[in-house]
Amino acid sequence: MSTRKIGEVILKVDNISLRFGGVKALTNISFDVREHEIRAIIGPNGAGKSSMLNVINGVYHPQEGTITFRGETRRDMDTHQAAEQGIARTFQNIALFSGMTVLDNIMTGRNLKIRSSFLEQALWIGRARREEVENRRVVEEIIDFLQLQHVRKTPVARLPYGIKKRVELARALAAEPSMLLLDEPMAGMNVEEKQDMCRFVLDTNEQFGTTIVLIEHDMGVVMDISDRVVVLDYGRKIGDGPPDVVRNDPEVIKAYLGAH
Amino acid sequence: MIYREAGQFKTSYLEDGQIFPIRQDRIAVALLLLIAFVVIPLAATPYFFSAILIPFLILSLAALGLNILTGYAGQLSLGTAAFMAVGAFASYNFMLRVEGMPVLLAFVLGGICAAAVGIVFGLPSLRIRGFYLAASTLATQFFVVWCLTKVPWFTNYSSSGVITAQQVEILGFTFDTPARKYLLVLSIVCLLALAAKNMVRSTVGRSWMAVRDMDVAAEVIGFRLMRTKLTAFAVSSFYCGVAGALYAYCYLGTVEPEAYNLDLSFRILFMIIIGGVGSILGSFLGAGFIVLLPILLSFIVHATGLPNQVTSNLELMVFGALIIFFLIVEPHGLARLWQIGKEKLRLWPFPH
Amino acid sequence: MQFFFEVLIAGLLSGVMYALVALGFVLIFKASGVFNFAQGAMVFLAALTVAGLKDEFGLSLWAAIPVAMVVMIALGFLTERVVLRPLVNQHDITLFMATIGLTFFLEGLAQLVWGSNVRKLELGIEDVPFEAIMESTGMLVSQFDVVAALICGALVAVLALIFNKTKIGRALRAVADDHQAALSVGIPLQHVWGVVWAVAGIVALVAGLLWGARNGVQFALTFVALKALPVLILGGFTSVPGAIVGGLIIGASEKLAEVFIGPYVGGGIEGWFPYVLALVFLLVRPEGLFGEKIIRRI
Numbered sequence: 001m002s003t004r005k006i007g008e009v010i011l012k013v014d015n016i017s018l019r020f021g022g023v024k025a026l027t028n029i030s031f032d033v034r035e036h037e038i039r040a041i042i043g044p045n046g047a048g049k050s051s052m053l054n055v056i057n058g059v060y061h062p063q064e065g066t067i068t069f070r071g072e073t074r075r076d077m078d079t080h081q082a083a084e085q086g087i088a089r090t091f092q093n094i095a096l097f098s099g100m101t102v103l104d105n106i107m108t109g110r111n112l113k114i115r116s117s118f119l120e121q122a123l124w125i126g127r128a129r130r131e132e133v134e135n136r137r138v139v140e141e142i143i144d145f146l147q148l149q150h151v152r153k154t155p156v157a158r159l160p161y162g163i164k165k166r167v168e169l170a171r172a173l174a175a176e177p178s179m180l181l182l183d184e185p186m187a188g189m190n191v192e193e194k195q196d197m198c199r200f201v202l203d204t205n206e207q208f209g210t211t212i213v214l215i216e217h218d219m220g221v222v223m224d225i226s227d228r229v230v231v232l233d234y235g236r237k238i239g240d241g242p243p244d245v246v247r248n249d250p251e252v253i254k255a256y257l258g259a260h
Numbered sequence: 261m262i263y264r265e266a267g268q269f270k271t272s273y274l275e276d277g278q279i280f281p282i283r284q285d286r287i288a289v290a291l292l293l294l295i296a297f298v299v300i301p302l303a304a305t306p307y308f309f310s311a312i313l314i315p316f317l318i319l320s321l322a323a324l325g326l327n328i329l330t331g332y333a334g335q336l337s338l339g340t341a342a343f344m345a346v347g348a349f350a351s352y353n354f355m356l357r358v359e360g361m362p363v364l365l366a367f368v369l370g371g372i373c374a375a376a377v378g379i380v381f382g383l384p385s386l387r388i389r390g391f392y393l394a395a396s397t398l399a400t401q402f403f404v405v406w407c408l409t410k411v412p413w414f415t416n417y418s419s420s421g422v423i424t425a426q427q428v429e430i431l432g433f434t435f436d437t438p439a440r441k442y443l444l445v446l447s448i449v450c451l452l453a454l455a456a457k458n459m460v461r462s463t464v465g466r467s468w469m470a471v472r473d474m475d476v477a478a479e480v481i482g483f484r485l486m487r488t489k490l491t492a493f494a495v496s497s498f499y500c501g502v503a504g505a506l507y508a509y510c511y512l513g514t515v516e517p518e519a520y521n522l523d524l525s526f527r528i529l530f531m532i533i534i535g536g537v538g539s540i541l542g543s544f545l546g547a548g549f550i551v552l553l554p555i556l557l558s559f560i561v562h563a564t565g566l567p568n569q570v571t572s573n574l575e576l577m578v579f580g581a582l583i584i585f586f587l588i589v590e591p592h593g594l595a596r597l598w599q600i601g602k603e604k605l606r607l608w609p610f611p612h
Numbered sequence: 613m614q615f616f617f618e619v620l621i622a623g624l625l626s627g628v629m630y631a632l633v634a635l636g637f638v639l640i641f642k643a644s645g646v647f648n649f650a651q652g653a654m655v656f657l658a659a660l661t662v663a664g665l666k667d668e669f670g671l672s673l674w675a676a677i678p679v680a681m682v683v684m685i686a687l688g689f690l691t692e693r694v695v696l697r698p699l700v701n702q703h704d705i706t707l708f709m710a711t712i713g714l715t716f717f718l719e720g721l722a723q724l725v726w727g728s729n730v731r732k733l734e735l736g737i738e739d740v741p742f743e744a745i746m747e748s749t750g751m752l753v754s755q756f757d758v759v760a761a762l763i764c765g766a767l768v769a770v771l772a773l774i775f776n777k778t779k780i781g782r783a784l785r786a787v788a789d790d791h792q793a794a795l796s797v798g799i800p801l802q803h804v805w806g807v808v809w810a811v812a813g814i815v816a817l818v819a820g821l822l823w824g825a826r827n828g829v830q831f832a833l834t835f836v837a838l839k840a841l842p843v844l845i846l847g848g849f850t851s852v853p854g855a856i857v858g859g860l861i862i863g864a865s866e867k868l869a870e871v872f873i874g875p876y877v878g879g880g881i882e883g884w885f886p887y888v889l890a891l892v893f894l895l896v897r898p899e900g901l902f903g904e905k906i907i908r909r910i
Contacts, residue, residue: 083482095477121462399887580717
């Protein structure tokens with residue numbers, strides 16, 4: 001597929017269990033993600049895929065297990081820590097800031113690069129002004145990359161669904177993440193939009209070397225672009241490996257087709 | 261035809277991000293400032309200054325403060341007047357107790373005290389939202405007014421609880437006539453409005469809006485919820501505090517804590533609903549509307565020969581009905597109507 | 613110690629009145645998710661209508677009450693039609709602000725029609741100590757308060773009966789559970805909301821009569837609504853028993869605080885003490901005593 005080199009393990013989740021009251025969302029999940037790879041998480045609805053992403057970037061706190069990111073082992077992540085260490089993500093149900101323009105939404109992705117205080121920003125002097133321009137330049141590059149020039153100043157609430165998904169990706173990329181978590185980036189899209197989105201995901205991975213963990217229902221897409229696949233069902237891991245292996249795994253086939 | 265941006269190309273990001281990107285707008289704003297600073301002081305009557313212009317400007321500033329918190333950061337507050345009271349009484353005490361305190365510094369310190377109170381009462385916003393937060397800000401309102409009434413130190417042991425604001429003097433120049441007070445208020449309001457605009461177009465403003473629109477996503481991309489919300493409370497309360505001090509020093513002159521009651525808080529809330537939630541221009545439009553409406557109503561009531569008492573009740577009804585009307589018909593208020601008008605003007609006379 | 617109990621009982625009984633106002637809030641909040649800030653204005657309007665009809669038109673109490681009831685029911689349906697229906701599916705904060713607008717409108721309307729003077733309202737129940745209790749224990753317990761508590765209890769019983777046994781009650785509970793689902797099984801949502809607002813209007817009338825008889829019918833009645841807010845925080849916004857228990861706790865604790873703490877800090881702490889109590893509670897248990905725990909999903 002490409003010449004990029006898959007590196008060492010960058011993220012390792014170990015024996016993660018997550019419960020909401022009496023409901024078990026995840027049970028003893030372990031897997032790892034290597035640097036620069038595209039790792040897919042698949043499984044039927046309610047299998048715990050989104051919960052898994054939420055555990056990785058600290059939105060949910062698992063009751064058991066550990067997460068190792070870049071060699072540091074933790075009981076659980078903290079959202080802010082995750083962001084600071086270069087984990088960015090998109091959400092299943094678009095989580096854009098609906099009252100803001102596309103440009104402002106993407107600019108929020110740069111917030112961790114801002115050093116000036118709110119007082120400097122209020123006075124619009126020196127550093128604050130310089131940072132605004134510098135970050136705008138980076139954001140414009142991303143706008144170019146994802147072909148969003150024409151909607152730059154449009155409030156996101158007015159955009160069609162497919163474009164919103166792209167803006168969300170742009171906002172995540174603005175943080176220059178080392179790892180990108182994508183929650184169903186292609187759900188609800190038509191074939192063309194899906195192709196575009198696939199292209200963007202692959203380009204991101206190739207050009208910036210971003211490690212990608214992705215949840216997707218479209219098996220064609222998953223088998224095409226991912227290096228390795230984790231399969232979840234009822235909060236348990238039932239398969240793990242390269243697409244070809246997973247595809248022929250009897251356990252996985254059973255979960256998907258319900259055959260005995 | 262006249263109002264059009266064709267031919268005005270932006271060649272840098274700084275130019276593209278300026279406050280008024282269209283040249284005609286910049287000319288209009290310059291003209292407006294010229295009128296406000298030069299023409300009005302020469303032309304207006306003292307009544308016009310003290311009954312309309314000064315309260316309009318001061319309440320605009322308070323509305324701007326509330327708009328930062330409610331409109332931009334999405335935290336509903338029913339305690340605006342309490343923060344104004346803190347600003348006013350803090351400024352009074354700084355002037356009273358510190359020898360040679362410059363009055364502008366006293367206003368700033370009053371604002372900072374209000375900001376500190378804002379941070380304390382903003383703390384619950386980290387755990388609660390919506391109505392619960394509204395209840396918590398109501399508590400602020402009652403508690404602060406109670407405190408200022410009950411602790412005699414704040415009012416310098418005045419037996420009636422009423423304080424008389426000191427003479428406003430800056431560098432030997434006394435602001436004692438309505439026209440002079442107007443100019444002082446106008447300058448302060450313009451500077452703070454500019455600062456507010458700068459904030460909302462920078463990262464701090466984006467952090468407020470991000471938390472307002474979707475707090476979980478804001479947290480995930482790296483904003484700290486606590487810092488963001490408390491900054492909003494602090495900045496908002498600072499603005500309200502300065503407005504409160506001006507309200508005492510340049511408008512009322514003699515004040516009791518009860519002047520900053522729940523009714524004033526509601527009035528300021530109405531200003532931002534009618535003017536435009538999440539809009540700096542809207543704060544001014546709303547304040548103008550709410551200041552002028554009672555005057556207009558009493559004029560009508562007078563002309564029709566109804567008893568005077570009708571005015572205040574009619575005022576309540578009209579306010580109430582207008583709030584509901586705006587929430588239903590134009591939730592973004594007068595500012596949005598203004599914007600729509602401008603868009604139409606840009607296309608005129610060839611709308612297709 | 614006897615004094616303590618006297619204060620406690622007086623507090624509990626005035627808490628019953630808070631509960632009555634809070635009950636109106638809970639009804640509307642449960643059915644439509646609207647936090648009705650205008651409940652206090654409704655109490656004021658209802659009481660003023662009864663008092664005004666008596667004073668200005670010479671109606672007897674028993675003739676004035678049904679008329680006021682019709683007014684409140686009409687108001688309920690009208691509010692649903694004019695305010696709520698156009699705002700359906702809006703943010704709950706928007707709806708809340710709309711009810712603040714409604715508050716101002718009703719306050720202006722009530723005083724425009726009936727004037728701004730304080731009116732007396734006689735219900736024929738005297739505010740004197742219960743002799744039986746005084747003789748047996750030596751404590752002063754107001755007869756009026758006890759009757760008010762009984763009326764409140766009866767009202768809650770009737771409401772419970774309506775909710776649990778009638779068709780409209782079932783529809784109401786369905787709507788409270790899930791608007792969409794209720795609509796999809798053919799429950800006329802708007803009609804149910806109209807009914808709930810009308811019932812809340814009647815609850816406001818009862819509260820208005822009792823409060824008005826006690827303190828005089830005056831503008832200050834609208835502040836009762838502000839007291840109901842901490843009651844709701846304590847009890848949870850969706851729970852009828854919560855409103856009752858919350859009302860009792862707030863009533864009792866504010867009286868006790870005023871009498872036993874007030875003198876040390878200059879008095880008048882009744883105004884904010886309930887809020888502080890409610891806020892402290894809020895930090896420990898955000899969903900209230902009886903409220904449902906809210907799990908936010910993303």
